[in-house]
Amino acid sequence: MFCQSSDELNELVIEAKKCVKHGKVADYIPELGKANPNELSIAIYYPNGNCISAGDIERKITLQSISKVISLALVLMDRGTDYVFKHVGMEPTGDPFNSIARLEMMDVAKPLNPMINAGALSVTHMIQGEDVKERLQRLLTLIQTMTNNFEINYNENVAQSEFDTAYLNRSLAYFLKQHRIIDEDIEQLLDLYTKQCAIEMNCLDLARIGLVFAMDGIDPDNGKHILPADVARICKTFMVTCGMYNASGEFAIKIGIPAKSGVSGGIMGAVPGKFGIGIFGPSLDQKGNSIAGIKLLELLSKNYRLSMF
Ligand code: GLU
Numbered sequence: 001m002f003c004q005s006s007d008e009l010n011e012l013v014i015e016a017k018k019c020v021k022h023g024k025v026a027d028y029i030p031e032l033g034k035a036n037p038n039e040l041s042i043a044i045y046y047p048n049g050n051c052i053s054a055g056d057i058e059r060k061i062t063l064q065s066i067s068k069v070i071s072l073a074l075v076l077m078d079r080g081t082d083y084v085f086k087h088v089g090m091e092p093t094g095d096p097f098n099s100i101a102r103l104e105m106m107d108v109a110k111p112l113n114p115m116i117n118a119g120a121l122s123v124t125h126m127i128q129g130e131d132v133k134e135r136l137q138r139l140l141t142l143i144q145t146m147t148n149n150f151e152i153n154y155n156e157n158v159a160q161s162e163f164d165t166a167y168l169n170r171s172l173a174y175f176l177k178q179h180r181i182i183d184e185d186i187e188q189l190l191d192l193y194t195k196q197c198a199i200e201m202n203c204l205d206l207a208r209i210g211l212v213f214a215m216d217g218i219d220p221d222n223g224k225h226i227l228p229a230d231v232a233r234i235c236k237t238f239m240v241t242c243g244m245y246n247a248s249g250e251f252a253i254k255i256g257i258p259a260k261s262g263v264s265g266g267i268m269g270a271v272p273g274k275f276g277i278g279i280f281g282p283s284l285d286q287k288g289n290s291i292a293g294i295k296l297l298e299l300l301s302k303n304y305r306l307s308m309f
Contacts, residue, residue, distance in 0.1 A: 009054040012303075013040050016281075016296035023283035023291035026263040031161035032062075035265065035282035040292045045207035045276045047220045053204065060200045061280045062158045064262030067139075067196045068120040069235050069243070070209070074142050075126040076231045086110075087126060087181055088119045092241045092248060096287070098168050100175065109179035115242040115260070118172045124193045125182045132192045139196060145219070145226050146212045147205040159198035166190055197262075203278035210268045210276025213239075213258065236270060244294075247287040255297045256307025265290040269297065271306055 017040045027033030041055025063070075075084055093112045095102055102112055111119035129135035136154070144150045173189055176182040182189065211220055213236055217227030227235075239258035244251040251259065257277075259269040265282030267290055279297070281290040301307055 006052045006054055009042060009044070009052055012296055012299045013042060013054040016040060016292045016299060018292075019295050020281065020283040020292045023285050025265070025282045026284055026288070029158065029162045029165065029263070031155075031158045032064075032264055032282070037283040039265075040281040040296065041203050041279070042293075042296060043203040043207040043278045045204065045211045045220075045278075047211065047215060047275070049220065051204060051207070055203075055280070057203055059280060060155075060202050061206075061266045061282075062155055062198045062200045062262070062264045063206075063266060064197045064264045065115070065120070066206070066260045066262040066266050066268050067199055068115055068123065069213075069239060069260045069268070070143055070146070071120065071123050071127060071139060071196060072114045072238065073227050073231050073235050074139055075123050075128075076234060077228070078128045079126055081230075081234070084123070084126060088114050088122045090238075094246050096246060098172070100168070100172055109176065110181060111176070113238060113242045115238055115245075117169055118176060121169065121173050121189065121193055122176060122181050124196060125184055125189055127192070132188060132195070135192055136195050140199065142226075143199060143201075143209070146209045147201060148208060148219075148221060149201065149205050152199065152201050152205065154195045154198040155200045156198075158200070159195045162194040162197060163190060166194060169193065203280050206266060206268050206278025206280075207276040208278075210270040210278060212276070213268075213270035214272055214274060214276050236272070239270065244289055245287050247285075247289055251289075251294070252309065255294070255301045256309045257297075257301065259297070261289045261293070263288050265293065267293045267297065272308060 043053040127135045216229040217232035236258040243260040261267045267279040269277035279293040281292040285291040
């Protein structure tokens with residue numbers, strides 16, 4: 001039986017919070033540096049609509065890398081798997097999320113997977129639409145449908161702050177343009193990518209996205225497919241193999257659920273067939289994952305046997 005009460009969850013949050021002091025808030029995007037490292041919140045969303053939560057559940061967070069899973073789902077629906085995987089690979093990497101090293105070592109400079117920044121830039125490039133506004137709106141509409149919250153938008157300050165300082169992502173994008181993986185204007189791509197990463201929501205919304213993935217793409221309210229089951233399956237597989245950066249192997253062993261983290265301190269988890277999880281804890285470990293968020297998932301996984309393996 002899984003945790004059914006917010007009180008039970010609260011006790012685990014108090015325990016997990018003890019480790020926030022060992023981490024650090026991301027500040028390479030200046031706006032993210034303003035987060036309070038001591039925060040930790042979690043929401044769990046069940047298919048019957050029940051939710052339990054602990055911590056400041058109203059707090060909005062930007063998706064950052066979590067958005068990469070949803071942009072992948074959108075381009076898989078837009079373009080089909082063959083086209084998408086001609087432009088981005090399927091293999092995990094032991095390198096950090098923003099590394100440029102592998103691109104130069106490959107025969108074809110195709111990014112290894114859609115969860116590292118090079119791969120995510122190539123995925124964002126594939127989002128269809130007339131201009132940045134329409135492409136962003138298409139992604140927002142998918143996210144609004146998955147959360148059933150049509151107010152969701154992006155945070156302009158965070159987007160601008162990243163756009164102004166995204167030197168490394170610009171380098172990755174120019175490298176990919178040189179090798180014809182990307183063929184659009186790089187400033188335009190960075191405009192879309194930084195807005196995508198700055199899409200914001202609270203933990204409950206995040207947990208509902210996790211639930212849609214957990215239920216093979218089905219909307220828990222009306223039973224209709226928001227994503228085809230195959231698209232949800234591919235996204236969940238990437239969450240297992242590459243969702244937690246270059247800590248994905250350890251995460252699979254210790255926790256064992258599909259999950260995706262972002263440098264804002266968010267983690268979206270999908271426990272197949274059971275529920276979705278949204279976590280916010282901005283103090284990050286050395287690999288860029290929420291340090292208390294991982295601890296909390298470890299406690300949950302151990303107490304309630306969540307591992308799929
Ligand atoms: N917007 C961030 C970047 O591209 C996302 C990285 C992340 O969350 O891992 O640097």
